[in-house]
Amino acid sequence: MANLIEYLSFPFVRYAFIAGVLIALCSSLLGVTLVLKRFSFIGDGLSHVAFGAMAIAAVMSISNEMLVVMPVTIICAVFLLKRSQSSTVKGDASLAMLSVGAMAVGYLLLNMFSTSANIAGDVCSTLFGSTSILTLQGTDIAICVVMSIIVIGAFVFLYNKIFAVTFDETFAKATGTNTEIYNLIIALITAVIIVLAMNLVGALLTSALIVFPALSSMRLFSSFKQVIICSAVIAVVAALVGISLSILFSTPVGATVVVINIVIFLIFSAIEKARG
Amino acid sequence: MSQLICKNLNVGYEDGVVASGIDFAVESGDYLCIVGENGSGKTTLMKTILGLTPPLSGEIYFEDGLSSKSIGYLPQQTLVQKDFPASVFEIVLSGCLSKLGRRPFYSKEDKALALEKMQKLGIENLTSKSYRNLSGGQQQRVLLARALCAAEKMLLLDEPTAGLDPAATNEMYDYIKKLNDEGMTIIMITHDLEESAKYATKTLNMGKDGVCHG
Numbered sequence: 001m002a003n004l005i006e007y008l009s010f011p012f013v014r015y016a017f018i019a020g021v022l023i024a025l026c027s028s029l030l031g032v033t034l035v036l037k038r039f040s041f042i043g044d045g046l047s048h049v050a051f052g053a054m055a056i057a058a059v060m061s062i063s064n065e066m067l068v069v070m071p072v073t074i075i076c077a078v079f080l081l082k083r084s085q086s087s088t089v090k091g092d093a094s095l096a097m098l099s100v101g102a103m104a105v106g107y108l109l110l111n112m113f114s115t116s117a118n119i120a121g122d123v124c125s126t127l128f129g130s131t132s133i134l135t136l137q138g139t140d141i142a143i144c145v146v147m148s149i150i151v152i153g154a155f156v157f158l159y160n161k162i163f164a165v166t167f168d169e170t171f172a173k174a175t176g177t178n179t180e181i182y183n184l185i186i187a188l189i190t191a192v193i194i195v196l197a198m199n200l201v202g203a204l205l206t207s208a209l210i211v212f213p214a215l216s217s218m219r220l221f222s223s224f225k226q227v228i229i230c231s232a233v234i235a236v237v238a239a240l241v242g243i244s245l246s247i248l249f250s251t252p253v254g255a256t257v258v259v260i261n262i263v264i265f266l267i268f269s270a271i272e273k274a275r276g
Numbered sequence: 277m278s279q280l281i282c283k284n285l286n287v288g289y290e291d292g293v294v295a296s297g298i299d300f301a302v303e304s305g306d307y308l309c310i311v312g313e314n315g316s317g318k319t320t321l322m323k324t325i326l327g328l329t330p331p332l333s334g335e336i337y338f339e340d341g342l343s344s345k346s347i348g349y350l351p352q353q354t355l356v357q358k359d360f361p362a363s364v365f366e367i368v369l370s371g372c373l374s375k376l377g378r379r380p381f382y383s384k385e386d387k388a389l390a391l392e393k394m395q396k397l398g399i400e401n402l403t404s405k406s407y408r409n410l411s412g413g414q415q416q417r418v419l420l421a422r423a424l425c426a427a428e429k430m431l432l433l434d435e436p437t438a439g440l441d442p443a444a445t446n447e448m449y450d451y452i453k454k455l456n457d458e459g460m461t462i463i464m465i466t467h468d469l470e471e472s473a474k475y476a477t478k479t480l481n482m483g484k485d486g487v488c489h490g
């Protein structure tokens with residue numbers, strides 16, 4: 001504990017905490033909607049796409065990878081959303097193609113053209129997150145904080161509309177709500193969150209941040225507002241505990257945060273069983 | 277006074293016409309029952325009236341200051357909702373969605389309206405209950421209360437008694453009749469020919485001629 005407090009006296013450690021908590025918070029807010037709309041698979045697919053985009057950015061030696069990764073992921077998010085609305089079977093297959101394809105092409109490019117001496121290490125950290133969140137740079141954290149605040153603001157401001165569109169899109173549309181716009185906003189926010197979360201936990205683990213808090217809180221709570229608030233709390237707690245542990249025991253950040261989320265999920269499931 | 281007129285309407289989807297030559301008019305205070313076989317296009321017609329699918333040809337007019345925004349709609353139940361974590365009040369209140377406009381949050385009046393509609397349907401004691409733990413009949417009443425929040429003059433009901441036991445079915449029909457007596461125009465899809473004969477002022481038989489029988 002004393003050790004941790006010592007660490008916290010360094011500004012970059014504090015920044016890492018702020019960024020981690022904000023990313024986890026955003027993912028969990030959106031996660032409830034994605035899980036309930038049966039869209040969580042889109043989040044998973046997008047994270048693979050983001051990996052591919054990251055590889056392209058690395059090969060082209062673009063200094064700020066965000067500039068490539070963000071637009072590519074956003075375009076794919078919009079595309080996937082359109083596909084999933086038009087027809088489920090095709091939407092599902094095109095998602096699988098896109099996500100596996102992005103992984104393969106990404107890895108191939110990295111292997112063939114990367115100038116880095118440690119390709120395996122690079123790939124591993126893009127997939128599973130950097131071994132230490134402390135390597136996050138100042139600009140990354142600034143972007144992360146600004147984006148998170150925008151996402152949280154949008155979520156609070158659109159809360160009632162998001163609820164209506166999530167619960168019953170047909171009804172919302174029938175009462176004159178432009179559901180397309182809200183679906184588009186949800187897709188955009190998902191893409192942004194996935195790209196941000198990649199910095200923290202790596203491409204393969206982002207969907208864990210999105211899905212676990214929502215699933216845990218849905219075990220115990222039954223109103224939409226309670227579920228949202230509970231998943232936000234779970235996400236923040238898991239991020240704080242996970243990052244602390246990863247600093248203390250020098251474990252990989254992403255995996256540690258996800259494991260804490262799994263533990264919380266198991267505890268909540270046990271409580272639900274106990275309540276009968 | 278006429279509220280809704282459909283003239284020579286053809287409804288369907290990109291891949292083809294589902295029902296054609298639909299002609300009818302709905303007056304204020306009418307109780308219109310739409311009957312017909314499975315797949316005859318009843319739901320499609322209702323979605324076309326609501327503007328959820330564009331008409332393939334023909335015309336739909338709203339009069340009496342009505343628009344598809346001021347119509348309450350009770351959809352045929354969808355799968356997503358069955359295990360959705362939401363309280364009854366949250367769901368009923370979402371019926372006020374069209375009143376929100378650009379505002380982010382519901383006003384006191386919106387909440388009072390939602391409560392009033394719940395009292396009307398006898399579900400005010402369920403306010404903070406979870407939707408997924410309710411019986412089918414209760415769930416249907418919650419969705420009716422939500423539709424009432426949006427309905428100013430007209431209510432569209434798509435098989436409101438599907439899956440209900442006889443007692444709950446009768447109760448549902450009584451509530452709908454009561455609303456109709458208070459001046460609400462009702463358009464209801466049903467497979468229950470007996471009920472439709474008892475209460476309806478007009479019947480639209482889909483799949484045959486698409487003409488309205490008064």
Ligand SMILES: Nc1ncnc2c1ncn2[C@@H]1O[C@H](COP(=O)(O)OP(=O)(O)OP(=O)(O)O)[C@@H](O)[C@H]1O
Nearest residue numbers: 289290291294312313314315316317318319320321
């Ligand atoms: N989104 C859609 N795209 C294409 N065709 C559709 C779509 N929805 C329904 N259909 C087709 O339109 C026809 C009419 O369907 P509709 O749901 O209107 O029937 P219905 O009269 O409401 O039947 P039921 O009594 O079973 O509810 C069906 O043949 C159906 O396959």
Ligand SMILES: [Mg+2]
Nearest residue numbers: 318319352434
């Ligand atoms: Mg139908």
